[in-house]
Amino acid sequence: xNAHQPPRPYTSYVYAYPHxxxxxxxxxxxxxxxxxxxEPKDALSLYLHIPFCEVRCGFCNLFTRIGxxxxxxxxxxxxxDRQATAVRxxxxxxxxxxxxxxxxxxxxxxxxxxxxxxxxCDIAERRMGAxxxxxxxxxxxxxxxxxxxxxxxxxxxxxxxxxxxxQSFVEAxxxxxxxxxxxxDVEAALGRIRDSGVPVxxxxxxxxxxxxxxxxxxxxxxxxxxxxxxxxxLYPLYIRPLTGLGRLGPAADRAWDEQRLRLYxxxxxxxxxxxxxxxxxxxxxxxxAPPQGPDDHACQTxxxxxxxxxxxxxxxxLHYSFDYAVDMREIRAIIDAYTATADFSRAEVxxxxxxxxxxxxxxxxxxxxxxxxxLDGYAERFxxxxxxxxxxxxxxxxxxxxxxxxxxxxxLRLSDEGLAHSDGLGPELFSSxxxxxxxxxxxx
Numbered sequence: 543x544n545a546h547q548p549p550r551p552y553t554s555y556v557y558a559y560p561h562x563x564x565x566x567x568x569x570x571x572x573x574x575x576x577x578x579x580x581e582p583k584d585a586l587s588l589y590l591h592i593p594f595c596e597v598r599c600g601f602c603n604l605f606t607r608i609g610x611x612x613x614x615x616x617x618x619x620x621x622x623d624r625q626a627t628a629v630r631x632x633x634x635x636x637x638x639x640x641x642x643x644x645x646x647x648x649x650x651x652x653x654x655x656x657x658x659x660x661x662x663c664d665i666a667e668r669r670m671g672a673x674x675x676x677x678x679x680x681x682x683x684x685x686x687x688x689x690x691x692x693x694x695x696x697x698x699x700x701x702x703x704x705x706x707x708x709q710s711f712v713e714a715x716x717x718x719x720x721x722x723x724x725x726x727d728v729e730a731a732l733g734r735i736r737d738s739g740v741p742v743x744x745x746x747x748x749x750x751x752x753x754x755x756x757x758x759x760x761x762x763x764x765x766x767x768x769x770x771x772x773x774x775x776l777y778p779l780y781i782r783p784l785t786g787l788g789r790l791g792p793a794a795d796r797a798w799d800e801q802r803l804r805l806y807x808x809x810x811x812x813x814x815x816x817x818x819x820x821x822x823x824x825x826x827x828x829x830x831a832p833p834q835g836p837d838d839h840a841c842q843t844x845x846x847x848x849x850x851x852x853x854x855x856x857x858x859x860l861h862y863s864f865d866y867a868v869d870m871r872e873i874r875a876i877i878d879a880y881t882a883t884a885d886f887s888r889a890e891v892x893x894x895x896x897x898x899x900x901x902x903x904x905x906x907x908x909x910x911x912x913x914x915x916x917l918d919g920y921a922e923r924f925x926x927x928x929x930x931x932x933x934x935x936x937x938x939x940x941x942x943x944x945x946x947x948x949x950x951x952x953x954l955r956l957s958d959e960g961l962a963h964s965d966g967l968g969p970e971l972f973s974s975x976x977x978x979x980x981x982x983x984x985x986x
Contacts, residue, residue, distance in 0.1 A: 548942055549966035551799050552750075552778050556910065556968030558854065559903045560893050562866050564979035571888040574632035577857050578845075583633055585642040585839045588672050590622065590662060591850030592646065593877055594653040595684070615654060617881040618850075619661055625849050626669035628886035633847075641672040641847075642839035645680040649852070652687035656695045663699040670847070675700035682707065685723055685731035693738035703742040703773075704735050711765035712758050715751045719779065725765075732769050741832055742772040749805035750779035750798065759805050763812050772831035775824050776809045778802045778965065806962060820912045823964035842904045843923070851880035855889075858900070862892030872986045897924075899973060901931050906971050910964050914946070914955025928954060935971055 554561075594615065633639050644666060654662060666672045680703040681696055688706060696704070708728055710716045716723050735743055745766045749759055766774060779802070810820065818826040846856040854863040864880060867873050895903070905928050908915030920928055929936055936954075939945050944960030944967060960967060972980075 549963075549970055551803055551963045551966045552780065553966045553969045555778075555780065555965055556906060558861075559906050559968075559972070560861065560895070560899065560976045561972075561980055562854065562863060563983040564976045565861070565863060565866065565891050565893045566979065567891050568862070568889055571890060572860070573888055574629060575634070575887070577860060577862075577889060578633050579636075581845055581857050583637055583639045583845065585640065585844045587839045587841070587844065587846040588641045588644040588666060588670060589846060589848045589850075589853050590644075590646050590651075590666060591848065591853035592648040592651040592654060592662070593618075593850065593852050593873070594648065595650045614877070614881070615658055618877070619654075619658060619665070621881045621883060622662075622849055623665050623669060624884065625886040626665050629847060629849065629855075630670050632887065639671060641670065641677060642844070643678050644672050644674060645682075647680075647682050650684050650687055651681055652683040652689075652692050652696075654692075656689075656691040659692055659695045660699070663695070665849070670849075678702050680705060683731075683735075685728045688731040688734055690734050690737075693734055693740070697738045697740050701740050703744060704738070704740045705744040705746060705773075705775075706731060706735065707746045708762075708766065709746060709748040709777075710751060710754075710758075711762040712754075715754055715758060715762075718752045719748065736769065743769065744773035744775060745769070745771045746775045746777060747809075748777045748779050749809060750802040754801075754805065756805065756808050759808060760812065763809055767813075767816055770828065772828050774813060774818065774826045776806065776813075776826070777824060778806065803962065810962075820961070822911050823961050842907050851876055859895055860889065860892050861895060862889035865891055867986045869986055893976075893979070899976070900924075901926075901928075902971055902973055905932065906968055909954065909956060910968060912956070912961060914949060914953045917952050917954055932971070938970070939967060 630639075646662065651662070652659070663674060667674055677700075679699075679701045681701050682705045683692075684707055688704070693704070706728075709719060709721055711725055711728065713723070713725055732743070732745075747762055747766060806823075810826075813826045814820065817829050819829050821827050845858070846854070848855045848863065851864045852866075854861055865876050867876055901924055904920065904923065905915065908920075915928070917927065920926075924931070936945070939956075939960065942960075942963075944957055944963060946955040946957045946960070949955040956964075956967075
């Protein structure tokens with residue numbers, strides 16, 4: 543890339559590093575017992591992945607399939623139970639094992655029936671030992687599956703946050719994003735979530751849909767604000783290869799970048815004006831929202847246990863998962879292979895994380911948060927400064943106006959413009975090795 547040419551603002555959503563397309567089959571298939579032997583396990587994150595949806599949205603590149611025929615959900619939960627048993631055995635009891643936070647994602651976890659959600663919670667609690675009523679528990683849902691019986695189970699089992707994927711309250715925009723839904727059904731689902739008593743409601747909205755304007759964007763924002771959600775996530779639309787929208791036309795151009803930046807700034811300012819605080823480029827929290835509960839998990843340093851065929855697990859030296867795909871046929875084959883697996887005692891696919899990659903990951907995950915990164919915390923962990931470790935990258939961000947020149951001493955923080963360009967800034971910090979692996983990945 544030209545050093546004087548700023549990256550496109552919507553290069554890639556960086557929600558984990560290294561990206562899963564940089565993972566490869568692990569020739570040694572290391573045993574989980576050895577991987578976790580020397581790891582701190584007193585503030586782990588637990589993630590359970592359910593790869594089923596009632597429909598597949600046109601923009602979706604998540605690891606999920608439509609429907610679950612022939613009792614597939616039962617077989618999947620059976621496999622999840624086997625995996626949880628193997629993983630908990632591998633964690634051992636030589637040092638305390640405690641989960642500080644938990645989440646059910648997908649796919650759509652509430653695709654499961656109420657009885658199956660009970661079993662999912664049992665796997666988290668009885669197999670893994672997570673105390674779901676004592677830690678923050680976030681669950682993703684969709685309007686069609688946020689039924690009263692499912693929500694009652696989740697509320698009773700300790701869910702502190704329900705995230706509803708609405709994307710747009712304008713029915714024409716929902717259709718344009720290949721997410722057919724009726725506004726009345728969305729409103730009814732939001733009413734049921736509020737009635738359930740789960741303390742934190744999050745609403746996901748998307749900007750950059752074909753034909754979307756500031757006026758229609760405000761219509762969706764105001765419709766969401768009417769429910770006074772404790773959190774709102776504003777996502778830019780991406781068109782991915784092998785997804786529904788990806789087959790309809792070319793990738794986004796500069797005009798689309800400008801549209802998304804314009805709508806992002808409009809949405810940001812609108813929410814800030816309605817009493818919300820910006821947590822990241824995507825996340826906004828109501829200033830008076832109640833806390834979800836104690837959460838001492840730090841994503842930069844603490845490990846994560848992912849259960850399910852689309853979930854990742856993180857140790858300090860290895861990130862691992864299962865095979866990854868976007869194409870529906872490939873996903874179905876991977877899910878079928880997962881449900882037939884008897885031995886979950888080894889890591890199959892992943893990427894090693896050396897000290898250099900650990901520095902990049904720490905910087906990425908800290909800098910992309912609005913609160914920024916304390917320099918002394920970085921120095922305490924790595925014995926160096928990010929300005930010494932990443933001089934060219936940080937100098938470039940500074941030249942682009944992406945670093946906050948008015949941040950307090952000892953704090954590295956993005957400016958408002960830097961936050962706006964998070965999806966361009968994040969990939970700039972990828973290592974050459976990760977870039978090469980991602981480039982060599984063959985989409986399937």
